[in-house]
Amino acid sequence: MEQTNPQNSYCTLDHDGCVVCSDTGIPLRVVSIEHDALCEDAVGNRTEIAVELVAPVTAGEVLLTHGGVAIAKVEPDA
Amino acid sequence: MKYVDEFRNAEIARAVSAEIAAITDPQRHYKLMEVCGGHTHTIYRHGIKDLLPDQIELVHGPGCPVCVLPMGRVDDGIAVAERPEVIFTCFGDMMRVPGSKGNLLEVKAEGADIRMVYSPLDALRIARENPDREVVFYAIGFETTAPSTALTLQRAKTESLENFSVFCNHVTIVPPVRALLDSPDLRLDAFIGPGHVSTVIGCRPYEFMPEDYGKPCVVAGFEPLDLLQSILMLMRQLDEGRCEVENQYSRIVPWEGNLAALKSMAEVFELRPYFEWRGMGFIAQSALKLSDAYADFDAELRYSVPGVRVADPKACQCGEVLKGVLKPWECKVFGTACTPEHPLGTLMVSSEGACAAYYNFGRKSFEKVEVGTKK
Numbered sequence: 001m002e003q004t005n006p007q008n009s010y011c012t013l014d015h016d017g018c019v020v021c022s023d024t025g026i027p028l029r030v031v032s033i034e035h036d037a038l039c040e041d042a043v044g045n046r047t048e049i050a051v052e053l054v055a056p057v058t059a060g061e062v063l064l065t066h067g068g069v070a071i072a073k074v075e076p077d078a
Numbered sequence: 079m080k081y082v083d084e085f086r087n088a089e090i091a092r093a094v095s096a097e098i099a100a101i102t103d104p105q106r107h108y109k110l111m112e113v114c115g116g117h118t119h120t121i122y123r124h125g126i127k128d129l130l131p132d133q134i135e136l137v138h139g140p141g142c143p144v145c146v147l148p149m150g151r152v153d154d155g156i157a158v159a160e161r162p163e164v165i166f167t168c169f170g171d172m173m174r175v176p177g178s179k180g181n182l183l184e185v186k187a188e189g190a191d192i193r194m195v196y197s198p199l200d201a202l203r204i205a206r207e208n209p210d211r212e213v214v215f216y217a218i219g220f221e222t223t224a225p226s227t228a229l230t231l232q233r234a235k236t237e238s239l240e241n242f243s244v245f246c247n248h249v250t251i252v253p254p255v256r257a258l259l260d261s262p263d264l265r266l267d268a269f270i271g272p273g274h275v276s277t278v279i280g281c282r283p284y285e286f287m288p289e290d291y292g293k294p295c296v297v298a299g300f301e302p303l304d305l306l307q308s309i310l311m312l313m314r315q316l317d318e319g320r321c322e323v324e325n326q327y328s329r330i331v332p333w334e335g336n337l338a339a340l341k342s343m344a345e346v347f348e349l350r351p352y353f354e355w356r357g358m359g360f361i362a363q364s365a366l367k368l369s370d371a372y373a374d375f376d377a378e379l380r381y382s383v384p385g386v387r388v389a390d391p392k393a394c395q396c397g398e399v400l401k402g403v404l405k406p407w408e409c410k411v412f413g414t415a416c417t418p419e420h421p422l423g424t425l426m427v428s429s430e431g432a433c434a435a436y437y438n439f440g441r442k443s444f445e446k447v448e449v450g451t452k453k
Contacts, residue, residue: 023116023141023222025274025300025330050199053225053338064277064330067169067219068197069226071336072277075329 013045025064027074030057037070039063085301086124094306095129101317102131109265110134110312111402113141113255114272116300118432122439124302130309137264137402138432140254140358141272143219143247144171145400145424145432148354149390151247152177154383155216158245159190161381165208166192167201168216174427178388198230198244205234205242214377216245222274224248224366225339228346231372245377246367248347251275252283253364254355259291263403268312270305271297273327280335281325288321299327346372354387356424357397396423399432406436413437 013026028039028049036048037057047068051057054070063070102108112118118138121127127136140146156177159166166182173183173194186192191211195201198215205213217227227244234242251272258264271284276297284295294315298308308326315321325331346369353365368376390396393411398404406412406425416422418434425433 023114023220023272023274023300025222025277050226050229052229053336053342055338064274066222066274067226068199069229071222071225071274071339072330072332 012041012043013047014041014043023066025066025071027062028065028070030059030061030063032059033057037063039065085299085303087303090303091129091306094303094310098129098134098306098310098313099131101313102133103317104131104133106133108134108267108313108316109137110268110270110309111137111139111258111264111266112270112272112298112305113139113251114270114275115142115145115435116273117141117270117298117305118435119439120300120302120305122435125439126302126305126309129306134309134313137266138399139258139402140355140400141220141251142425142432143223143249144169144175144427145396146249146254146355146358147175147218147247147424148356149176149178149388150354150384150386152181153179153388154378154385155245156180156182156185157383158214158216158377158381159185159192161212163212164191164381165204165211165213166190166216167195167198167204167213168192169196169218170194171427172216172218174421175424176421176427198227199233202230202234202239202242205239206237209241211241212380213242214245214381215242216247218247220249220251220272220275221278221343222272224343224347225278225336228339228342231346231368231375232342234375235372240374243375243377243380244368246347248366249353249355250349250364250366251279252286253361254358256286257358257361258401259287259293261401263401266293266402267316268293269295270308270312271295271323273297273299273304273331276325276327276331276335278336278339281323281331281333282335284323288323292321294321294323296324296326297331299330345369355400356390357400391422394423396425396433399425406433409433 031038037051039049040046050069062074064072201215287293287295296308296311347366348369349363350365352360395409421427
C-alpha cells in the first residue's frame with residue numbers, strides 16, 4: 001500500500017482513539033490466512049483479523065476492519 | 079492503495095468548496111446533520127466548516143454510542159465490574175464515562191480488574207486464558223460494531239466457553255434518526271449518512287428519510303474530500319429539487335450491506351422493545367439484546383444489576399447538544415466546569431464526542447467571533 005502516514009492516522013493500527021466512537025474502519029492487506037487472517041496496515045503494523053464476515057479472502061486483498069473483524073472489502077483501485 | 083493523500087488534496091477541496099458555494103442560495107439557511115462521531119471529528123479536525131458558505135450549518139447528531147449511554151447503564155456496568163470474580167473488559171472511552179458515583183477508571187484504581195480491549199475477540203482470548211475467572215465484555219456501538227460482538231459470541235458458543243458473557247448496549251441508527259426527524263426542535267434539510275454503519279446495513283434503511291420526511295441522504299466516507307463531496311451531492315439534490323439516498327462512499331459501502339454480518343447479528347441479537355438514550359428519552363426498538371439462543375452468555379441475566387434510571391447532572395446539557403439543538407460552545411458549562419480532563423457529560427469524554435472534538439480542534443474559529451455575538 002502506498003501512502004504517507006500522518007501521525008495518529010485513522011487509517012492505521014496506530015489509531016489511538018476509541019474504535020467505537022470514531023466508527024473506525026482501518027484498511028488492512030491480507031498477508032496470510034490460517035484460522036484468522038494475518039493482516040498488515042500501511043506502515044507495517046500487523047494483527048490478526050477475523051474474516052468470516054467477508055469470506056472467502058485471499059492474500060493480497062485489502063479488508064476494511066473494525067474492532068478486530070473485517071466488515072468489508074476495499075476495491076482494488078480505491 | 080490510495081486511501082489518504084488523494085482524499086486530502088487541498089486543491090481539489092477548494093474546487094469542491096467553490097462548487098458548493100456556486101449552488102448555495104444566499105437567501106436560504108441550510109441545516110445538514112451528520113450522525114457519526116468520525117464525521118464530527120473530521121469536520122473539526124480538518125476545518126470543513128471554514129470551506130463552506132455561512133448559509134450552510136452542520137449539525138451534529140447522536141452518532142457517538144458512548145455519548146448516548148445513560149448514566150444508569152454505566153452504573154450497571156460498574157456493579158458488574160466491582161464483583162471480585164469478574165474480569166471486566168470494555169472499549170477505551172468507556173473507561174472515563176461518568177456514572178452517578180464515578181467511572182470505570184476510578185473503580186479500576188480501587189482494585190477492580192478492568193481491562194481495555196480493542197476488540198471483543200480480545201475479551202474472548204482473556205476468557206480462554208483465565209478459566210477460573212468470569213470475563214464480561216461491555217459491548218457498545220452501532221451496527222458497525224455489533225457484528226464483531228455477534229461473531230465473538232458465535233465463537234464462544236462453538237467453544238462452549240462457560241466463563242464468558244456480554245453486557246450488551248448495542249444501539250441501532252434508524253430509530254434515533256427517525257426520532258430526530260419527528261422532533262419539533264429541529265428543522266433539518268438533509269442528512270450525511272454514517273459511512274461504516276452503512277457498510278453493514280447498506281443504504282436501503284435510509285430510504286425512509288426521502289420517502290417519509292422528504293429529506294435527502296448521502297452516505298459519506300471519512301476523509302475531508304469525502305465529506306465535502308457528500309455535502310456537494312446533498313446541495314445538488316436540494317438545488318435540483320431531488321430527494322433520494324445516494325452513496326458517496328461506494329468504494330467501501332455496498333448498497334445491500336454485508337449480508338453475512340446481518341445474518342450473524344440476526345442469530346445472536348434481538349431488538350429490545352425500548353431503550354433509554356441520553357438526552358432523548360426512551361426510543362422503541364432502538365437497541366439490541368442477546369437472543370434466547372445466547373441467553374447463557376447474557377451478563378444481564380447472569381448478574382444482578384441496579385437497573386436504576388439516573389438523571390443527568392443539572393448543569394449537563396448533553397441532551398440538547400446530542401440532538402443538535404445546541405452547539406457545544408452554547409452549553410453553559412462548556413470549557414469551564416466541563417472539559418476533557420474533568421468531564422461532566424459523555425460528549426466531553428469521548429474523543430469523537432461533539433464537545434471534545436470542538437474543544438480540541440474548533441475553538442480557533444470560535445475565537446474569531448467578537449465577544450457578545452453568536453455565530
